[in-house]
Amino acid sequence: MPSKLFARQVVATTLRALACLGTTCSWSGDRLCIESAERSTHGADFVAAVARQAPAVVSVLAIGQGTDWGGSDELGTGARSRLGSERSSASGFVVSADGYILTSAHAVIDAEEISVLVDGRRRLPAGVVGLDRRSDLAVLKVAATSLPVAAIGSSAHLCAGEWVAALGAPFGFEQSVTAGMVSANPRFLPGGSGVALIQTDVALNPGSSGGPLFNGRGEVVGMNSMAYSASGGYLGVSFTLPxxxxxxxxxxxxxxxxxxxxxxxxxTQALTSDLATAFGLDTAMGALIVRVDAGGPAASAGLRSGDVVLGVDQDKATAYADIQERVAAARPGSALTMSVWRRKAPMTVKLTVAESAPDLPRRTTPSSGREQRLGLDLVERSARQTGVLLEPGLYVRSTSGSAQRAGLRLGDVVLAVNDATVAGIADLDKALESIGQGETVALLIRRGAITTFVPLTPPPGLTR
Incomplete structure (x- = not known):
C-alpha cells in the first residue's frame, strides 16, 4: 500500500509538471503566479508546516572516501563536486513509510557505510537503492515500517517571491529551519548540468543538502541541493531540485x-538576450553548444561549438528546458531531427541518440571483523614528552569504525570512559572490559577549549 501511494503521488506531480512543459515558466509573465499573488497574504506562517514535515526529515551519515566528481549530461555540463572526505553528513526525507528516503547523491556516492537517524533517536543502517549524479539525487532504503512520510506537493507553478522554508541538519544541528523566498524558477546554472533548479535565498549550509524545501501549506516542493558561494559561506543564493x-x-x-x-x-548553455543578439537571434530560446564530444552523435552529425539548437523534432524555437527534456527522454538508438541555427542561418541536422552512462553506486556492506578500542588509534603522551605544548593524556592519531562514525579526529584527547578517568592506554582497556559487547560507550573528549561527552555505539557483532 505505501508503494502504491508513492506511485500515485509521483503520477500527480508529473501531470502537474506537464502543464509547464514547452514553456519558459517565466514568473514575470506567468498568469498563474499573478493570480496566486492576488489570493496570498504578505508572508507565510511556517509553524504548522514545520510541525507537519519535521517527523519525516532525517539526518544521513556516510563513511568512506569521497572523490571529486562533475556529472556530465545531455546538452549541459556537470557543476557539482565535493572534496574527498572520510565522514560526511547530509539531510533527507522519507517518501514511503516502508523506508525509502531521498537525499543528495554527492553525500553518499562513494560511501562504504551509510546510516540514517530517524525520529531524532534511532540510527538505522541504510543502503543505496540508486543514485543520479546529474540531478544530485539518491534513494536510500532502511529496514523500517510505519515511518512518517513527507507531504509531497508540486513545484510546477512555484513562483518567484513565494515564501518557502528548508528543514535539515546544517553543521549537524538537526531539525533546523531556515526561511526565505523563491528567487527564480526555473534557473539553469552557467556551465551546469542542464537540470532545471529552483533558486531561493533560503540559507543552506553544509549538512542541509538533501533536506526538503516546502511552501507555506507544508507541502514539499523541492530537495535542497547546494548554495552558490565563492567563499564557502552562505551568500543568499541557494539551489533546490524541483x-x-x-x-x-x-x-x-x-x-x-x-x-x-x-x-x-x-x-550547451542557455541563451541570454545578449548572446541571442550576438548570434543573430531575435529571442533567447534554444541551447547554445559550447563543446562537442569527439566520436559522439553530435560530432558525427556535424554539430559544432557555436551552433544553437532551436528545437527538437519541430521548427518552432523552444525553451532550453524543453530541449533538455526531449533529448534526455529520447530512447537510445532513436533518431532526432534538430533545428539548428548556424552563422545566422537555419539548418536541419539528423542524428541517432546514444545512452548516457548510468550511475552505479558502491554497494555498502555491513561492518565485520574485530574492532580494537572502538576504532581509536591512540598515542600516550607523558609530561616529559609534551613539555609546555601538550598536556599528558591519550591523543587520537587516527580513527576508523565506531570512532569515525562518532566524528572523532586527529588531535582529540580522551579523558574518560563513562565515569572512569583514563590516563593511559591500560586504563582505557580496563574501562572498556567492564562494558558489555554492543553497549553504547560515552567518551569524555577534549577538543581545543571544548570538553564534551561523545557517545560511541559499536555495530552488532563487533568487539572492542
Missing part, C-alpha cells in the same frame, strides 16, 4: 536502480 523532477527520478531508481537517459555528446 520535487516534480525528484519524484520522477526516484520512481525510476526504485524500479531499475538507474536512470536511463538519451544523450548526443554535446555540452
Amino acid at each position: 520535487i516534480d523532477s525528484a519524484m520522477r527520478i526516484a520512481v525510476e531508481l526504485r524500479s531499475t536502480g538507474r536512470v536511463t537517459r538519451g544523450q548526443i555528446g554535446a555540452r
